[in-house]
Amino acid sequence: MMSSNAPSTALERYTAQVLLGDVWQRPLLSMRDRAIVTMAVLIARNQSTQLPPYLERALDHGVRPSEISGLIAHLAFYSGWANALAAEDVARPIFARRGIDAGEPAPAALLPLDESAEQRRHAIVERKFGAVAPGLVQLTSDVIFRDLWRQPALSVRDRCLVTIGSVIATAQTAQLAFYLNRAMDNGVSRAELSEVMTQVAFYSGWSSVYTALAVMKEVFEGRPD
C-alpha cells in the first residue's frame, strides 16, 4: 500500500510501524471488519485510485465478492451514485483477474423485516419531514429500509459498519447516532465500535473521528447494554 522511493520517509515509517504494523494487527477488531470499514471510507470519499490494494486485502481476508458488491450498492445510497459506479470500475478488473463471477446469485429471499420497528422509524421520520419532503421520505422507506437493508448480499451488522464509515467520512455527524445504535442492536460491541473509530481515523482523518467521538459517547451513555 506504499510506494518505494516515496519522498516522505516519515510517512513510510508511520505506514510501516503505526498503521500496518500496529493498528491493522490489533485484535479488537477483525481484519475482515477493518477491511470493510476501510473500503466504506474510501468509497464514500470517492478515493477510487487508492481503493485497489484494500479491495484485494478484503478478498484476502475473507470478505466475499458478493459482500463487496453489496457494500458498493449500499454506498450508492449513502454516499452517492457516482462513488458507487467508480468503485465498481475498480472492482470489475480485480474480480475478473481472480476469476470471480460477480453476477448476482440466484434470487434469494430478502432478509426478514422487523415490521413494527420499521413502522416506528417511518412514523418518526414521516412526522418530522413528511410534509416537506414526502417523496424522499417514501423512498427512504420503500427502497432503503424495506429493500436495500434486507438484501442478503451483506448482513445488517456489516451494513451498519459500512454506513458508520460513510457517515463519518462525509462529515454527516447528525446522522451518526442512529447507525451507532443500530450497530449495537445488531451485535456490534462497544469495544468493536471504539476500534472502528481508530480504523476510520487513519482513512478519514483524525478530525472527522474526534467529531464522531462526541456522538458515540452520548450513544454509549444512553444505553443500558
Add this chain to the structure above:
Amino acid sequence: MMSSNAPSTALERYTAQVLLGDVWQRPLLSMRDRAIVTMAVLIARNQSTQLPPYLERALDHGVRPSEISGLIAHLAFYSGWANALAAEDVARPIFARRGIDAGEPAPAALLPLDESAEQRRHAIVERKFGAVAPGLVQLTSDVIFRDLWRQPALSVRDRCLVTIGSVIATAQTAQLAFYLNRAMDNGVSRAELSEVMTQVAFYSGWSSVYTALAVMKEVFEGRPD
C-alpha cells in the same frame, strides 16, 4: 450511466428501476433542473470522472453551453477553484465534439441588482465578520454578490439550485438556509425544492440530505408563502 458486466447487479437494478426509471422521470422537477442540480453535486464533490454522461444529458435536455460555463464558474467560488478547473477539463472535449463554440458571448450587461437588498445582506455580514475577516467580507460583496450572481450566463434561479446542491454536497449545512430562502424568493416552489432534495440524495448520499431536511423544514415553516 452504467457499465455492463458490473459486479453488483443490485446496483444495476437500482439504477435502472429506481434512479433512471423512476426518480429522473418524476414530473415534480424538470429534467433540465435535475441535470443542473446533479452537475452541481458532482462538481462540488470533484467527481469529474463521473461527470461526462451527466453533462451530455444536460445538453440533451436543453441546458445551454453558456449555462454550463456559468455553472462551472459559479462553483469555482462555492466549491473551490480546483473543482471548477477539473470540470472545465471535462466540458471542453464534449463541447468541442458537439461543435460548440464556448467563447464568451459578446459582453452583456450584468443582471440588475437589488441594491437595497444587497446593502442589507452586506451590513449583516459586515457586522458579524467585518472585524475578523475584512478582506473576505469585501470580496464577498464585490465579487460574489455584485458580480458573479449578476453574470447573465446563468439565471439567479438556477444559481440558487446550483448553490443548494453544492452546499449540501460539501456538508456546509450552516449556509443552506440563506440559499433556500433565496431560491424561493426567485420563484423556486416548495415542491421543486422538495424534489431537489430527492435528486441530491442519489448523488450526494442519503445522509447529507437528511441533515439538509432539518434546515429546509425550518425555512418552510418560517415563510408565509
Add this chain to the structure above:
Amino acid sequence: MMSSNAPSTALERYTAQVLLGDVWQRPLLSMRDRAIVTMAVLIARNQSTQLPPYLERALDHGVRPSEISGLIAHLAFYSGWANALAAEDVARPIFARRGIDAGEPAPAALLPLDESAEQRRHAIVERKFGAVAPGLVQLTSDVIFRDLWRQPALSVRDRCLVTIGSVIATAQTAQLAFYLNRAMDNGVSRAELSEVMTQVAFYSGWSSVYTALAVMKEVFEGRPD
C-alpha cells in the same frame, strides 16, 4: 493554472483578475504561506490532479522539499492516509524532475515538547473520550502530539496552517477552535489567519469558510492578544 480555450471565459477572467492578479498578491499573507495552505486544502480534498501547479509554485516560492514531505505526512493523519499517498504520487515525479533527493535527512532530534501543556491536553481528551475510545486517545498522544507535531521537517507554526486548511476543507468545524488557538500561540497573527480564510475560500469554497468564520470570531473574542 488555467487552460487556454477554456469553455468558461468568466472563470478565466476571475482566475486572472481576482485570484492570481489580486488575492495571491496581497501582502497580508506571504506567497509561501499561501502555497502551504493551498496545498493542504487540495490534499485534504484529494484533488491530486489539480495539485501539480501548486506544488511547483510552493517550491518556486521557497517551500523546501522536506517541508512538503512533512506536510504530506501530517495530512495523512489529519485528512486520511489515501490522500497522503495520492499526494506523494504527485510529488515524486516533480521532485525527481527537479533533481531533489527527497530521502529523509539524517535523523534529527524531535522538536522540544511542552510537557505540561501536552499533559493538560491529554487529560482533557482522556476525561472526555478515554472511556469510549481508549485506543484512539492513546494514539493521539503517542503518535500525533508526542511524535508527528515534533518532527523537525515542518515547523509547528506551519503545521497549524496545514491543519486549519485541512479542517476547513473537510467540514470539521468542531475541531477548528483548538487549531486556531494553537496557531496564535505559535505566532500566527490575527491578520494572517484572516487572510488564510480568504485564501482557503478560493480553494475549499466560500460556504466552508463562512462556517469557519463563526468559529474564528469566537476564538478571537476569547483571547487577550
